[in-house]
Amino acid sequence: MSMNPVLVLLQVQVPGVVEHRVTNMFEPLASPAAAEKNIALLVLAITAAIFVVVGGLIAYTIWRFRRRPGDDERQEPAQVYGSNQIEVAWTVIPILIVFVLIGVSARVIASVSNASPPKSMLQLRIVGHQWWWQVEYPQFGIVTANEIHVPVTGERNVATYIRLESMDVAHSFWVPQLAGKTDLIPNRVNYTWIDPHEPGVYVGNCAEYCGTQHARMLLRVVAQSRDDFGRWAAAQQQPVFENAQVAQGKAVFESLACVNCHVVKGTPAQGKFGPDLTHLMSRQTLAAGVPTNTPDHLREWVDDPQKIKPGVLMPSLKLTNPELDQVVSYLESLN
Numbered sequence: 001m002s003m004n005p006v007l008v009l010l011q012v013q014v015p016g017v018v019e020h021r022v023t024n025m026f027e028p029l030a031s032p033a034a035a036e037k038n039i040a041l042l043v044l045a046i047t048a049a050i051f052v053v054v055g056g057l058i059a060y061t062i063w064r065f066r067r068r069p070g071d072d073e074r075q076e077p078a079q080v081y082g083s084n085q086i087e088v089a090w091t092v093i094p095i096l097i098v099f100v101l102i103g104v105s106a107r108v109i110a111s112v113s114n115a116s117p118p119k120s121m122l123q124l125r126i127v128g129h130q131w132w133w134q135v136e137y138p139q140f141g142i143v144t145a146n147e148i149h150v151p152v153t154g155e156r157n158v159a160t161y162i163r164l165e166s167m168d169v170a171h172s173f174w175v176p177q178l179a180g181k182t183d184l185i186p187n188r189v190n191y192t193w194i195d196p197h198e199p200g201v202y203v204g205n206c207a208e209y210c211g212t213q214h215a216r217m218l219l220r221v222v223a224q225s226r227d228d229f230g231r232w233a234a235a236q237q238q239p240v241f242e243n244a245q246v247a248q249g250k251a252v253f254e255s256l257a258c259v260n261c262h263v264v265k266g267t268p269a270q271g272k273f274g275p276d277l278t279h280l281m282s283r284q285t286l287a288a289g290v291p292t293n294t295p296d297h298l299r300e301w302v303d304d305p306q307k308i309k310p311g312v313l314m315p316s317l318k319l320t321n322p323e324l325d326q327v328v329s330y331l332e333s334l335n
């Protein structure tokens with residue numbers, strides 16, 4: 001079956017949930033993104049003014065000193081050897097402009113990344129991997145991937161604080177309507193924070209080239225009311241529901257290399273290289289936001305991940321059709 005992952009992505013819709021599909025930094029819906037929009041507008045205004053002045057002077061000069069009939073072609077133009085006043089003006093003014101821009105940028109960057117969160121705040125640890133996001137909630141003992149659930153707060157002093165790290169190469173966390181890009185760098189910890197003003201799904205992506213599937217390292221932030229977030233967190237804390245009907249599939253799964261890379265809590269599957277699958281069915285998408293999480297897509301993914309994400313680190317295990325059905329039915333039970 002052929003499938004265009006980009007088209008599939010565009011069709012992801014959850015009934016009753018507003019999806020903020022426009023990843024437009026000029027429509028911010030959280031405080032850091034709003035601060036960044038304001039400074040972007042200031043920079044645009046200053047650079048537009050410089051453009052108009054310089055472009056205007058050039059246009060005027062070209063027009064004023066154009067060639068005219070009767071010009072003496074052999075005569076040199078008048079030779080001018082500069083003016084101290086003009087030299088000083090066009091050195092000092094740009095320096096002042098640059099310092100103003102550095103000052104306002106530094107202030108906004110500091111307010112976003114020098115976050116020292118109060119202990120009571122929701123704190124996340126997000127780890128970048130080629131090519132997916134590991135998402136941990138240390139206060140809740142939850143580990144998930146690629147879809148980040150947070151409460152709607154609308155205020156910095158009750159915001160969600162995010163600690164950003166990388167397992168391999170440099171990545172960049174970017175959800176344009178919530179906050180600007182913050183890099184995830186090996187052996188370094190960066191911070192950002194988000195306080196979504198409205199519930200809904202905010203789409204984002206990795207914004208630092210990190211290898212073959214960089215373009216399909218997508219993420220979604222699901223902003224919910226406090227109650228809904230509490231329900232989600234409680235469900236994520238539940239152990240896996242033992243389902244006798246998929247015992248065969250579970251046995252096949254646990255006999256395969258799957259367990260070396262994936263965790264299913266309370267089972268022998270304790271590998272840490274790939275996403276935690278304990279509550280796989282609670283996610284809307286697979287493979288870092290590429291296809292929607294449907295049984296067909298899951299089957300295609302397990303059958304041969306390289307068809308959907310060429311170069312992805314998950315290999316095809318060349319399962320037979322009955323094995324594939326059993327493994328997929330087991331995965332479908334992880335809700």
Ligand code: CUA
Pocket residue numbers: 128129131170171172206207208209210211214215217
């Ligand atoms: Cu991760 Cu680009």
